Structures are given as C-alpha cells and as structure tokens.
Amino acid sequence: MAKTTKRGKIVIDRERCKGCHLCIEVCPNNRIEVDDELNKKGYSPARFKETVNEGEKGCTGCAQCATVCPDVAIEVYRAK
Ligand code: SF4
C-alpha cells in the first residue's frame, strides 16, 4: 500500500564510485548503504537499498545523493 510506494530510484555505478559515502550521509530517507564487496579499484562502494521495509521511506527521487557525489556515479530516476 501507500507506505511502500516508491517515487524514485537510483542506480549507482559501483565501479565509478570512490567510496566516500557522502551520498549515504546526505540521503534523507536512508536509502543508501555501504556495499561490503570492494569494487575493482578497491573501494567499498555505495549500494542502493532496493527493499523498503515497514516503517521506512522509499527513495523520493530528490537527487541530493547525485548532487553531492563527486564522481558522478549516481543516476536518479523518478516515477511519474
Ligand atoms: S557520493 Fe558517489 S563516490 Fe561517494 S560513495 Fe556515493 S556514489 Fe560513491
């Protein structure tokens, strides 16, 4: 129902990501986490949390993560 309605999503290019985790700090809905698996450059990249659990807010497509990312590794998609 409404609580799990997603209005946006992001795609993170994990190989482009340098693991600064600024996006994790900036996301107002806590939709991004650290991926334990290193990328080819040896960084721990950011990962989008696809699953929206009860009581959590989904991604709104606000694009704050993409704006803050110094490596332009995040693309934002907004649902109509
Ligand atoms: S802000 Fe960009 S480079 Fe930094 S962790 Fe997030 S996706 Fe990776």
Ligand code: SF4
């Ligand atoms: S678009 Fe906004 S809500 Fe979605 S992951 Fe990025 S900062 Fe979080």
